[in-house]
Amino acid sequence: MSENSWLSPTSIEEWWSTPSQTGIKRPYSADTVASLRDVFPENHHSNAMALKLRSIFERVQKDKSVNLTTSVIDPVTAQIMAEVGFETLYVSGGMSANTDTATDDPGPDLADYTYDTVPKKVSTIYRSQLLHSRTARVNKTGKEEIPLLPIIADADSGHGQHTAIMKLVKLFVQSGVSGFHLDDLVSGVKRHDGKDGLSSVLVPTGEYLRRLVAAKLQLDIMGSEVVSIARTDAETATHITSTIDHRDRPFILGATAPLKQHFIHTEGNSAREEWKREARLSTLDDHFQSSYPDLYDQFKEETFNMNVSEALSIAQKLVSSFYWNYESPRTSEGWYAFKGGVQAAVSRANVAANISDVVWACAHGYNPDRAEAFAKGVQEVHEGKWMAYNVTGGFPDDGSADEQVKNIPSQLSSLGYVWLFLPIAGLTTVGLGSQTAMKSIKEHGLYGYLSQVSRPAARHAAAADGTSPEWWWKVMGKLADDAADAIGEGL
Numbered sequence: 001m002s003e004n005s006w007l008s009p010t011s012i013e014e015w016w017s018t019p020s021q022t023g024i025k026r027p028y029s030a031d032t033v034a035s036l037r038d039v040f041p042e043n044h045h046s047n048a049m050a051l052k053l054r055s056i057f058e059r060v061q062k063d064k065s066v067n068l069t070t071s072v073i074d075p076v077t078a079q080i081m082a083e084v085g086f087e088t089l090y091v092s093g094g095m096s097a098n099t100d101t102a103t104d105d106p107g108p109d110l111a112d113y114t115y116d117t118v119p120k121k122v123s124t125i126y127r128s129q130l131l132h133s134r135t136a137r138v139n140k141t142g143k144e145e146i147p148l149l150p151i152i153a154d155a156d157s158g159h160g161q162h163t164a165i166m167k168l169v170k171l172f173v174q175s176g177v178s179g180f181h182l183d184d185l186v187s188g189v190k191r192h193d194g195k196d197g198l199s200s201v202l203v204p205t206g207e208y209l210r211r212l213v214a215a216k217l218q219l220d221i222m223g224s225e226v227v228s229i230a231r232t233d234a235e236t237a238t239h240i241t242s243t244i245d246h247r248d249r250p251f252i253l254g255a256t257a258p259l260k261q262h263f264i265h266t267e268g269n270s271a272r273e274e275w276k277r278e279a280r281l282s283t284l285d286d287h288f289q290s291s292y293p294d295l296y297d298q299f300k301e302e303t304f305n306m307n308v309s310e311a312l313s314i315a316q317k318l319v320s321s322f323y324w325n326y327e328s329p330r331t332s333e334g335w336y337a338f339k340g341g342v343q344a345a346v347s348r349a350n351v352a353a354n355i356s357d358v359v360w361a362c363a364h365g366y367n368p369d370r371a372e373a374f375a376k377g378v379q380e381v382h383e384g385k386w387m388a389y390n391v392t393g394g395f396p397d398d399g400s401a402d403e404q405v406k407n408i409p410s411q412l413s414s415l416g417y418v419w420l421f422l423p424i425a426g427l428t429t430v431g432l433g434s435q436t437a438m439k440s441i442k443e444h445g446l447y448g449y450l451s452q453v454s455r456p457a458a459r460h461a462a463a464a465d466g467t468s469p470e471w472w473w474k475v476m477g478k479l480a481d482d483a484a485d486a487i488g489e490g491l
């Protein structure tokens with residue numbers, strides 16, 4: 001887009017009809033976007049990198065392959081990944097939380113870090129890639145072809161309402177990001193031990209969409225090609241904050257048996273489990289259908305697009321004795337019981353797909369049936385929509401799943417997934433890589449350093465790669481030396 005047309009709604013509309021933008025349904029106008037723009041664009045690095053990411057996804061989709069990557073927590077590993085041939089990088093919120101936050105106060109992955117944490121990590125890694133590429137060019141190392149890898153980053157739940165989301169997206173674009181994922185979780189409430197049957201809590205579909213639209217609006221304001229990934233945790237969610245949205249009705253659980261007390265008055269894990277068993281939780285529609293199969297069609301027709309509260313009134317008009325109570329399972333926080341699963345994920349992904357470039361149902365471990373059900377559910381409605389898949393552990397250590405694991409990428413690519421990533425591998429690989437060297441130095445002192453660190457690294461020196469001290473000292477030093485020579489003795 002030329003600078004003259006930057007503030008023109010017509011040219012914004014023209015941009016929206018280009019291939020990268022045309023699949024997106026915006027609820028706002030080009031006039032609004034134009035009026036919210038700054039006078040100059042500020043997206044050039046990010047745009048170039050995002051277009052590169054888009055072309056990687058296009059290529060793998062065409063080839064029926066999938067782009068595989070891992071998270072990366074530091075610039076050294078990012079450089080190694082470029083050298084060994086990865087094409088994308090992932091910056092994980094969880095791994096940032098564990099190791100390095102903007103307030104220097106790391107912790108478990110609750111997304112409670114300040115919103116600049118992940119953008120700053122992206123910026124560090126992106127700028128390090130620029131430095132490496134400059135170094136290679138200045139030194140003519142033969143590594144000039146090592147590419148800058150597009151970075152996809154974790155935007156969590158957006159760290160607040162629309163203004164926070166827009167600021168976060170702005171920071172990401174400024175950091176050189178190529179893509180980010182935004183989710184439908186309530187930030188900071190995940191239980192790591194599953195106590196009280198609570199794993200993760202969703203916001204209603206409408207709120208999720210508002211997050212995604214806010215992010216897209218900011219991208220549009222910046223004229224940004226950055227890829228937005230709509231992540232949903234509906235597959236594994238156990239609760240939802242509100243029942244207001246009719247699209248969530250098929251997944252809200254209620255008690256079908258009247259119990260003396262509500263869930264919140266039970267104490268301890270086993271009593272709570274017992275309460276749930278006795279309550280015989282079910283969705284409103286399932287319960288009505290199994291209780292009154294003959295009336296179900298009428299119920300469905302009369303309650304089209306109604307949320308659970310509205311639909312329950314109709315159910316009770318049709319059958320005055322009908323019992324279904326979605327209030328009684330509420331937690332002490334007020335959250336409602338939710339039937340997580342692949343259908344819930346598909347339902348959310350299919351609305352999110354209208355405003356996002358990629359959809360992703362986050363779950364831990366690999367489940368081929370769910371991967372397939374999600375892909376089919378999405379592709380039926382949005383043919384060719386880009387999809388992502390994460391593998392976060394969950395395989396047996398005894399090797400019994402090795403063959404299955406080898407086949408995962410081809411299974412996923414045949415289902416249409418374009419991006420496969422290992423969110424926690426960046427931390428583990430750094431840990432494992434250091435372990436051999438550090439153990440050796442600790443056990444054998446200087447000789448350990450010589451045999452396990454400096455000698456192997458010296459072998460790399462000839463290759464001048466990211467593991468070699470020569471690369472970081474002498475080769476990179478030429479940038480400063482050349483600048484000093486250019487400045488000379490002054491004027």
Ligand SMILES: C[C@](O)(C(=O)O)[C@H](CC(=O)O)C(=O)O
Nearest residue numbers: 092093094095109154392423
């Ligand atoms: C992908 C993820 O968002 C991340 O921050 O890496 C985390 C990873 C994890 O908790 O293991 C997530 O899955 O929520």
Ligand SMILES: [Mg+2]
Nearest residue numbers: 092093094154
């Ligand atoms: Mg995360």
